[in-house]
Amino acid sequence: MIEKSQFVGCFKGLAIGDALAASYEGGPIERLLWHFLGRTKIGQRRYTDDTQMSIDIAQSFLTCKHLDQTHLAQTFANSYRWSRGYGPSAAHLLKGIKNGESWERLNRKKFAEGSMGNGAAMRAPIAALCSLSCHDGLMDYVSKSAEITHAHPQAIEGAQLIAHATRLALIGVESIGILQALCVNVIAPVYKLKLSKCLGYVAGGKLQPITVIKAELGNGMLASESCVTALYFAFMYRRLAFSEMLQAICDLGGDADTIAAMAGAIWGAINGGLALIEYDNQIEDLAVIEQLASSIYFRYQEMVQ
Numbered sequence: 001m002i003e004k005s006q007f008v009g010c011f012k013g014l015a016i017g018d019a020l021a022a023s024y025e026g027g028p029i030e031r032l033l034w035h036f037l038g039r040t041k042i043g044q045r046r047y048t049d050d051t052q053m054s055i056d057i058a059q060s061f062l063t064c065k066h067l068d069q070t071h072l073a074q075t076f077a078n079s080y081r082w083s084r085g086y087g088p089s090a091a092h093l094l095k096g097i098k099n100g101e102s103w104e105r106l107n108r109k110k111f112a113e114g115s116m117g118n119g120a121a122m123r124a125p126i127a128a129l130c131s132l133s134c135h136d137g138l139m140d141y142v143s144k145s146a147e148i149t150h151a152h153p154q155a156i157e158g159a160q161l162i163a164h165a166t167r168l169a170l171i172g173v174e175s176i177g178i179l180q181a182l183c184v185n186v187i188a189p190v191y192k193l194k195l196s197k198c199l200g201y202v203a204g205g206k207l208q209p210i211t212v213i214k215a216e217l218g219n220g221m222l223a224s225e226s227c228v229t230a231l232y233f234a235f236m237y238r239r240l241a242f243s244e245m246l247q248a249i250c251d252l253g254g255d256a257d258t259i260a261a262m263a264g265a266i267w268g269a270i271n272g273g274l275a276l277i278e279y280d281n282q283i284e285d286l287a288v289i290e291q292l293a294s295s296i297y298f299r300y301q302e303m304v305q
């Protein structure tokens, strides 16, 4: 039986990872900008687009009781604020939706095959929680929630890997079992190669130097450069403190907030919300996030009864 604490841990882990790693993302200009934007008036750490779009997924699901792409696209657009650190393509797309354009036309406007970024994978853990709580299948739920902003097959597959790992973590599958399950169904060669490397590291049980992780798994903004990296951190640190995992991801740099959001969600799904209690007053809106996670869990309980 999945516990409510695991839903709460998953959502809070995502938000805490995102907020605390945000000031380690990108180069000097991004870091300097977040130095000024990264705190609320009362000194709490602000979350970025990763958490905002995850909140959007949760709120749209709780309103519609299933995945409604038009409603979700509108929810994404209504929540858009430049100060959350959205990438330029996502910002352009969301402003277009807000101005009445259709997401089906906008999501392949800049890139013919759609964006390959990790913006769908970063919110995929919450899509996994929602799909557990309704009749829609996991892969269908994730791909439909992904394609609104990230239509490229690699972006969708990255989101599916993160969501599938989240679901298996929730039901108590061990790390190696999760990675083996992901390896069975993976399509893109880049994921196949990186998952097999990640499986080797996790099976070996020895933390790799950050330089090795950066070179072999990646730390970039593409889904193919960050999703398996997040799985590596979630599984290698599953029995260690969240703060140790976070420090390692910040040391890795690159797209640190999104890697920490994805790894944090899976770590939280495994270890539960109580393991994250020390962060309760440090991050904005964690009480709201806990409430959303609890509401999705109550829907899940209604489904399984």
Ligand SMILES: [Mg+2]
Binding pocket: 048, 049, 050, 084, 085, 257, 258
């Ligand atoms: Mg972000």
